[in-house]
Amino acid sequence: MKRLALATLFAVLAAPVLAADPVEFKIAIQDHKFEPAELKVPAGQKIKLVIENRDDSAEEFESHELNREKIVGPKATITVLIGPLEPGRYPFFGEFHIDTAQGVVVAE
Amino acid sequence: MLAAALLVFREVLEAALVVTIVLAATRGLAGRGRWVGSGVAAGLLGALVVALFAERIANAMEGVGQEIFNAGVLLAAVLMLAWHAIWMSHHGRELAAQMKAVGGGVSSGSKPPSALLAVVALAVLREGSEVVLFLFGLGAGGSSVASMAIGSAVGLLAGIAVGLGLYYGLLRVPMRHFFTVTNWMILLLAAGMAAQAAGYLVQADVLPALGQKVWDTSHIVSTQSLFGETLKTLVGYDDRPAGIQVLFYLVTAVSILVGMKIWGAPRPAPRAAA
Numbered sequence: 001m002k003r004l005a006l007a008t009l010f011a012v013l014a015a016p017v018l019a020a021d022p023v024e025f026k027i028a029i030q031d032h033k034f035e036p037a038e039l040k041v042p043a044g045q046k047i048k049l050v051i052e053n054r055d056d057s058a059e060e061f062e063s064h065e066l067n068r069e070k071i072v073g074p075k076a077t078i079t080v081l082i083g084p085l086e087p088g089r090y091p092f093f094g095e096f097h098i099d100t101a102q103g104v105v106v107a108e
Numbered sequence: 109m110l111a112a113a114l115l116v117f118r119e120v121l122e123a124a125l126v127v128t129i130v131l132a133a134t135r136g137l138a139g140r141g142r143w144v145g146s147g148v149a150a151g152l153l154g155a156l157v158v159a160l161f162a163e164r165i166a167n168a169m170e171g172v173g174q175e176i177f178n179a180g181v182l183l184a185a186v187l188m189l190a191w192h193a194i195w196m197s198h199h200g201r202e203l204a205a206q207m208k209a210v211g212g213g214v215s216s217g218s219k220p221p222s223a224l225l226a227v228v229a230l231a232v233l234r235e236g237s238e239v240v241l242f243l244f245g246l247g248a249g250g251s252s253v254a255s256m257a258i259g260s261a262v263g264l265l266a267g268i269a270v271g272l273g274l275y276y277g278l279l280r281v282p283m284r285h286f287f288t289v290t291n292w293m294i295l296l297l298a299a300g301m302a303a304q305a306a307g308y309l310v311q312a313d314v315l316p317a318l319g320q321k322v323w324d325t326s327h328i329v330s331t332q333s334l335f336g337e338t339l340k341t342l343v344g345y346d347d348r349p350a351g352i353q354v355l356f357y358l359v360t361a362v363s364i365l366v367g368m369k370i371w372g373a374p375r376p377a378p379r380a381a382a
Binding site: 056057058059060064065067068069070071072073074076078079080081095096097098099 | 111114115162163166171174175238241242244245246307310311313320321326330331332347348349350
């Protein structure tokens with residue numbers, strides 16, 4: 001019984017490590033806006049966001065809900081790993097242009 | 109303009125709070141104004157360099173260079189703060205006694221420790237590089253550069269003003285408790301920075317999150333609010349921490365406490381010969 005519990009615990013802890021490669025999604029930043037502004041992703045899976053900044057100025061991709069913040073330089077591309085997420089809405093924004101740069105990841 | 113003011117204010121505030129705590133913690137030490145000033149200057153220079161090489165840093169280490177760099181800067185500051193807190197728990201008592209004897213205003217002979225100089229420089233470098241990148245963008249954006257520049261200046265001054273407010277507030281703490289208070293602030297500052305560093309390492313996929321969200325108190329105090337952000341810098345408050353961040357926080361706080369107890373215990377005062 002104890003061994004089974006240990007094995008289960010190990011399986012739970014190791015699961016994210018052994019999980020398949022994260023699914024990739026692309027987001028572009030253009031004219032200080034995210035495209036798409038709403039991104040649907042599968043819940044319960046690791047997600048790799050590839051964020052391409054097409055503007056001439058830097059942006060900071062930030063999300064309190066996803067606990068992520070990363071600067072993306074002008075004409076640069078970054079990757080941000082998120083998840084596995086529970087189903088729900090996870091807003092994100094561009095800290096340098098918060099008026100227009102707003103988006104949301106929807107996990108379902 | 110308001111957006112620019114707020115952004116610069118937020119970044120400056122975080123650095124200003126760190127500088128304030130260091131200024132308070134070095135109270136009474138000779139030449140500390142110049143000392144802290146050099147730290148700020150070194151940090152600003154570093155911020156410029158980091159901003160210039162942001163692209164290269166970001167692309168290093170398979171795209172997680174930015175996270176590793178941030179975590180490294182934070183952890184270096186944590187080490188310096190820990191070292192200082194432990195050193196100070198031993199020397200603070202004599203320093204306070206000395207300052208009481210000379211009326212507090214006069215500098216004692218001891219020099220401010222260079223560990224804190226590094227902390228100031230690292231804090232300014234980290235927050236400053238974001239401001240620099242943001243300001244670079246203003247030039248490129250072309251839209252209402254003047255109003256954004258004014259906004260940034262307002263943000264800068266407001267951030268410094270809050271730092272000054274905290275500083276003069278701290279000065280009202282009675283002398284015999286003063287260094288105990290600043291030492292606790294340094295301990296909490298270090299623990300909070302360690303938690304933040306852990307957050308970056310999770311983001312870089314170097315460390316497991318150990319639970320992505322241990323609690324969610326964003327509806328009570330959100331770290332998006334200025335109050336929440338101040339708490340985040342001062343005591344390491346996080347409204348949605350990952351498990352490993354809580355772990356880093358606790359391990360850092362307990363290690364510093366143990367260090368203070370072991371190496372910082374007051375030596376028995378030598379008895380005056382009759």
